[in-house]
Amino acid sequence: MTLQELRTMREAGKKAMERRIVEGKTIEIVVGMGTCGIAAGAKETLDAFVDELTSKDVKNVVIKQTGCMGFCHSEPTVEVHMDGMPDIIYGNVDVETARQIVHSHILEKRLVDKHVFDRPAKDIVKEK
């Protein structure tokens, strides 16, 4: 193997590997994966997040899955936590919206207004 081949191999695997590491990741995307969510296409949404983050080379994001958040009417729902931004729940997040969230919310720190479900998740959970 040449030096260049080694470097290529390292770069190729690096992105996938970094996703196994938790430390230093400050942004959290939680996708609701209840039965309702999955039925509404949450799996595709999740794949879209993974794909978009990988292609944009965004490293400090953790994607998590959770059960039904209780907003079955607006599935798929996605919660985003990041420093300097309010905790936001987005509703009706399809593949396109997911890419938009990465692009606007995460990279440009602009809310994707159309899809904001305005109450922060933790307050909702508390009330339950």
Place this chain on the structure above:
Amino acid sequence: MALNNYCLVCGGTGCESSKSDEIYKKLKEHAEKAGISKQVQIVKTGCFGFCEKGPIVKILPDESFYVEVKPSDAEQIVNEHLVKGRPVHSLLYKTSDQVAAKSEADIKFYQKQVRIVLRNCGIIDPENVQEYISRDGYAALEKVLFEMTPEQVIDELKKSGLRGRGGAGFPTWLKWSSTRKTPADQRYVICNADEGDPGAYMDRSTLEGDPHSVLEAMTIAGYAQGATKGFIYIRAEYPLAIHRLEVAMKQSREMGLLGKNILGSGFDFDVEIRLGAGAFVCGEETALMQSIEGKRGMPVPKPPFPSESGLWGKPTSINNVETYANVPVIILKGGDWFASIGTATSKGTKVFALTGAINNSGLVEVPMGTTLREIVYDIGGGIKGGRAFKAVQSGGPSGGVLSAEFLDTPIDYESLTKLGSMMGSGGLIVMSEDDCIVDVVRFYLEFSVEESCGKCAPCRIGGRKLLNLIEKVTKGNATLEDIDTMRQISFAMQRASLCMLGGTTPNPVLSTLKYFEKEYMAHIVDKKCPAGKCKDLVTYSIDQEKCIGCTVCARKCPQNCIAGERKLPHEIDQSRCIKCGACYEACKFGAVLVS
């Protein structure tokens, strides 16, 4: 299609023995059935360290930390978590207040740990070199071969302050530098993986979880010292570690990371595995080299040091697994970065195998200078059954016993030596009020006597005499003069033994005589064992007031020496009692007394 989830299954020896391999296979099987095998990567990694709760399965990216997983749980993990995204609550690790931990960060066991040596353990698949490379693997080798001179490598190590992790803490750079400076046509580097302390498995776990880091470091060591040949001396009782090393060596050779003209740099280096038969003394470097040469593993006097005349008379440097595992990180992040961790004299981290009367036994990596209290209480979760802490034994059979008054001592090489113990390879055995110090000393002496190579008189004979005297104490037959005799023998053994094994055999005796003299006195003067461990000094009797005559003790007694009418107080026939303690364990009314 990118992967959504990672499912990491611990493949360390501990978890393997509790069927983690079966869990791994079942997970794959169910993922296949559920049609998600393309979206989930199921990886068998090295040890997670939290062996108390094994087998462990970790799901990424949401960091669910499943403990004590059984093969039958695999289906639920796949169908609930991986398919539906709902963590399996019943398998999650529960913190002390019984709240399910959402991730590793919530588990106290991991909070104070800093992972340098174990950086890849529990994250990568140790049998896949690409995963290692993706975690900056062989980047240090690359840097060394193409950007650094051997002197610069040694300088970087010098800056880092890295000291040998296998025992006395000799500065690694100095070892390398003197080996390099000795003129020779051939030099050798050796990796000492002959981990032999009872209860220690740091090196095994590192090799199982991250074999490439050691291979990379050995190659760097070869480059820095002008050696083209390395040996890994590993005990044959570590089949999984040997297997992973062999796989790693094969992969590295195929990829040109080991062998001739590494990465086109013109540097040749290869490694050979040599199996040890498990003699403790072969962890001593000169005995280890004798063993590699095919001779009986007996230490030879130093000087000459291995760096002057080692394997087959050639300059040789011997470092242990943990020392090596630090090297690639130091090269990549710099010696200054490494030196910023730890205490004034001891830099970096240390991996400990935490065992004994502790809630969270397992493998922990902490910065040098962490106190015993942090390790025992914060990471270890305190003493089992809420008992009182009595002591910690560090440094294996060669180490000493530290009492409660030293709980807040920051641990490094110097502080442990000052207290009559030593860092050793990193075994930490925690003892509670239920443990008898004299009995523990007897255990270690038995080990050292058994493992003495038999070459030098002070160790061969002195160890046995010490053990005889300690046995006298546990039997209640010792006199105060015997304490003086123990000190006399210890004095001579420390000074006249040929190697560290003999020289440190008296350490457990001396350190306990210093910190636990009272317990010796109880055995010798009062003929009592306060912990109730020394059978010859214990009497079991039945409190006639408390006994309700339930007959449970009588039924449990293997000697049938407990008699009494049903519903009337029972009694133990002392002449036949073998002091096994079965009645004590069995009685629900606290009616069996130990004195």
Place this chain on the structure above:
Amino acid sequence: MSPTVMKETKTVNIKVNGKPVTVPEGTSVLKAARLADTKIPSLCTHPDLKSWGACGICVVRVEGSPKMVRSCTTTVVEGQNYITHDPDIVETRRTVLELIMSNHPNDCLNCPRNGSCELQALCGEFGMRGVPFEMGIRDLPVDDSTPSIILNPTKCINCGRCALVCQQLQDVWALEFLNRGDQTRIAPAGDVKLAESPCIKCGQCSAHCPVGAITEVDETRKVWNFLRDKEKHVVVQIAPAVRVALGEEFGYEPGTVVTGKVYAALRRLGFAKVFDTNLSADLTIMEEASEFVERFAHGHGELPLITSCCPSWVDYMEKYYSDMIPNFSTAKSPMMMMGSMIKTYYAQKEKIDSKNIVSVAIMPCTAKKYEIQRSEDMKSSGHLDVDVSLTTRELSRMIKQAGICFRDLPDEAADTPLGAYSGAGTIFGATGGVMEAALRTAYNMVSGKNLGKVEIATARGMEGVKVASVMIPAGGKEIEVKFAVAHGMANVRDVMNQVKEAKAAGKELPFHFIEVMACRGGCVAGGGQPYGSTDEVRQKRIAGLYSDDAHAAVRCSHDNPAIQNLYKDFLGKPLSQKSHELLHTHYFVRPLYVK
């Protein structure tokens, strides 16, 4: 790379207990201290062997360091001051000695080494008055399976000298360490009996043992019983090397030639005739030189010719180099030739029935006890040609038992017809002596005249392998005889390999004639000689033999009138039918391990 340093003997300036002393670089502290009037006690180190630091007695301190180091294996370092005795050092040594004694049977009065035991002497110096530890003597079976040496492992202190001699000096590997810890003992590998092991009976183990754990088989009583038997005609022969060593037992300097006193002592012990093995050494030369000339000048038989007078070498060859049997001289050893001549020639001449003759040999050697029963060839007279072979040490005991004041004895002469010898016969006892003696005669046989200068200096000296050649005029031209002399069994391998390689490659032979002696220095330091053989002692004894040669009236075997008469009266000529029957032998392939 460091610049090449010219090899020269550098010196180092150190202090011993504050006293300045200058010693050669590389000297051990133990040796250096001796040069500064200080004797450091040790039980395991020996000038013949690489010190390996087993006993732990010789500890000293370097001023400024609290640690103790072994003086035997510590090399002096410029400027350091070595403290060889302070209260701590003496206390440590005493404890180690007490520990050794706690595993040693206290039966000095029944011990073969009573009076010559190094441990006993040390206990005397330390004023040992009892052992403060529990005794732990192991009751191990005695190995008396060979006719030469007895192994009594109960008395062994595990100093390792015997195993080191057997492995390093002799390359025999009959003795090995078995087991570990305080169960360690020295025995043949696989725990077989010595007679079933590769042991060549050289007895160097017994000569180096500091205690009574390995000794020669004592047959003095057997000889006394023969001397008591009025029916028996008991005659005796003494070997070349005995005359320069026996004196040491009676206070003479090593190398003092006491031939006349030995004859006198033997007569006073009651031997009917006193013969000299030096004469049969001349006889061996006659046969062996003839054999050489046959092979070398006439092409009858294999070259190189290899000497066979050393029974340990014969045993070694039969075990390790049996493929070289055709190269061996078939001539018996001088002892066996003398035995044969006593029971045939002498018996006929004196008209004594050979069955009533008892022939006793006094030898520097333990293997001779084995040789007398080596094969049926050793009974050429119809009886054992030699009935008993005593070592020099046994003879000295007989002389002491008889109360003979050796120093006061007059010089007497040996008996006819087997007493007179040439200078060539006497140098058999030194390494290179057989070669020199044989070449003196071979030269004459080929050229028809004696060497102008009979001394062949290139065959002399303590070099492990000596290689040289002698030019012999024959038919108007000079032919070169290339020879090699090896002593100390470990030096043989290289010589034999050179021969084998040349043969395999079809190249010219490196040597035509090879002399091998199993013991370093030759018979003068045989396994049966007085204790204390070191190179210094060896050289003194060798010098004694060369002076005996230099003072001899006849310097060549073929010029010895007694030999000429022997051939004229009885044998005919060298290599005659009679010679072959009485003076030659056969060799066998023997396995390293029997069974």
